[in-house]
Amino acid sequence: MRSILLAVLMAVPAAGLYATPAQADPGRIVVTDKGPVVGMVTDTHRIFQAIPFAAPPVGDLRWRDPQPVQRWTRPRDATRPAPRCAQPEYFGQGSTSEDCLYLNVTTPRGYGRLRPVMVWLHGGAFAIDVGGEYSTLRLSTSADAVIVTVNYRLGVFGFFGYPGLAGSGAFGLADQLAALRWVQRNARAFGGDPDNVTLFGQSAGGISACGHLTSPLARGLFHRVILQSGPCSYPGILASRRDVEAAGAAVDLGCADLDCLRRLPVDTLLTVHLTFTHPAYDTPVWPREPAQALRDGQYYRMPILIGATRDEQTMLIVFAYPQPIPPENYRSVLAQNFGAELVDSVLARYPLNGDNDARPELASTLTDSTWACPTARDSQQLAQRTRVHVYEFADRTAPLLPILPPFEYLAYHGSELPYLFEYATVTLNPAQQRLSEEMIRAWGQFAATGDPGWQDYPLVLSLSPGAIRPVDYEAEHQCGFWSGSSSTGTNRSSAAPFPGRGRPSIDDHDTPRHSSRV
Numbered sequence: 001m002r003s004i005l006l007a008v009l010m011a012v013p014a015a016g017l018y019a020t021p022a023q024a025d026p027g028r029i030v031v032t033d034k035g036p037v038v039g040m041v042t043d044t045h046r047i048f049q050a051i052p053f054a055a056p057p058v059g060d061l062r063w064r065d066p067q068p069v070q071r072w073t074r075p076r077d078a079t080r081p082a083p084r085c086a087q088p089e090y091f092g093q094g095s096t097s098e099d100c101l102y103l104n105v106t107t108p109r110g111y112g113r114l115r116p117v118m119v120w121l122h123g124g125a126f127a128i129d130v131g132g133e134y135s136t137l138r139l140s141t142s143a144d145a146v147i148v149t150v151n152y153r154l155g156v157f158g159f160f161g162y163p164g165l166a167g168s169g170a171f172g173l174a175d176q177l178a179a180l181r182w183v184q185r186n187a188r189a190f191g192g193d194p195d196n197v198t199l200f201g202q203s204a205g206g207i208s209a210c211g212h213l214t215s216p217l218a219r220g221l222f223h224r225v226i227l228q229s230g231p232c233s234y235p236g237i238l239a240s241r242r243d244v245e246a247a248g249a250a251v252d253l254g255c256a257d258l259d260c261l262r263r264l265p266v267d268t269l270l271t272v273h274l275t276f277t278h279p280a281y282d283t284p285v286w287p288r289e290p291a292q293a294l295r296d297g298q299y300y301r302m303p304i305l306i307g308a309t310r311d312e313q314t315m316l317i318v319f320a321y322p323q324p325i326p327p328e329n330y331r332s333v334l335a336q337n338f339g340a341e342l343v344d345s346v347l348a349r350y351p352l353n354g355d356n357d358a359r360p361e362l363a364s365t366l367t368d369s370t371w372a373c374p375t376a377r378d379s380q381q382l383a384q385r386t387r388v389h390v391y392e393f394a395d396r397t398a399p400l401l402p403i404l405p406p407f408e409y410l411a412y413h414g415s416e417l418p419y420l421f422e423y424a425t426v427t428l429n430p431a432q433q434r435l436s437e438e439m440i441r442a443w444g445q446f447a448a449t450g451d452p453g454w455q456d457y458p459l460v461l462s463l464s465p466g467a468i469r470p471v472d473y474e475a476e477h478q479c480g481f482w483s484g485s486s487s488t489g490t491n492r493s494s495a496a497p498f499p500g501r502g503r504p505s506i507d508d509h510d511t512p513r514h515s516s517r518v
Contacts, residue, residue: 123203143444161244169280206230303450
């Protein structure tokens, strides 16, 4: 969720919206379906930034599904980043821009066969972050793939609902699908294969990708999926359209109708931004709750790579509880999160270690109940009808960001991202660099063939420097206990990483099976 903390942009600023003739060197111009763009070229790669995939959702287009972009004829400058979608300021990063529906393309130099395309959906709890701040150079060149990173509307701008408002609660999801349609129309122009598209995302981006597996509107837009710390079964993050609309009707911003709300300034709407971070189902994008659709087998059949980090909740616990939790408060905090009836059984499974801080133990309960075991449950259900590979990122010495307060973070939520993307503030040691190379190889091979290079589920591969090996994932995270509990952490108002229910007919994709191995 805190992927906003893990983003570094490698873009070089350039002046002006359109490129001058001197900038239009061979290889730098690509003609998209709406007009030509001019990017940056090096000896190894080409980068094109801030390509519009939908009209600016401003004015009367606020809270409407994404609309087509107007055509342009002069080469458009694609050498500078697009703004973040409107969001509150976190750690010095915020935005008031609604004109943000842009994507970025990184592709290796050279021509020939069409390359696999990988479309990245960023995390950020459906409230923060931006696609363009993920540096994809190493992933693109090492995996020999075209990488597309996407902006989508967030918070009140992406997931607002109101009685009678078409698309309530799903505008950000519709943006993601619009970007995927752009890829289908334009992949070949950048050397990518529109018939081999991998949708991958982390946290909110992973949950989005999982939900799109069940969407009738996503048919044919992607062919493989990678879900990083984003299970469909993550509890409490989604909402029914009715609930989202009720929340919109209850907001008091001095308006009596939608026309008035559409005229409000961005700063005013940002005051209720975090109220609307729950994407809605019962919508055209997601007609059914995705977790239920998985249980009923109503999802696209395609190769899936799914996983989580070993200690998901540690960093999120520190943000929820900046100070240590005294041992005497452990019971009450457990009751807050799991209900009084489960406190004794959870205490027996996750006893205190005597260090006068109950946060590590609480983090373990929430890692297992809300991340690991939902990931295991989704893997089981998906593997009944399609090919699934499962990993656990387990580097408990993963590098930390300098802004994090002291704590034993271990393999925290988002800690795998610097192993796939470049970060100016993160340095990997030689063993971690080798792990990074292996992960990029596996992700790239999966995008190319649907096989990352290890056996299908029920094998779960633990990824750690010098220790890539199978792991008994469900035993490690006590999933037998959590599957038998009447609550799995859905009441987590104090510790939750996220602020704060038609049936599609989906046919099998014709996906070949590939040899698998450890």
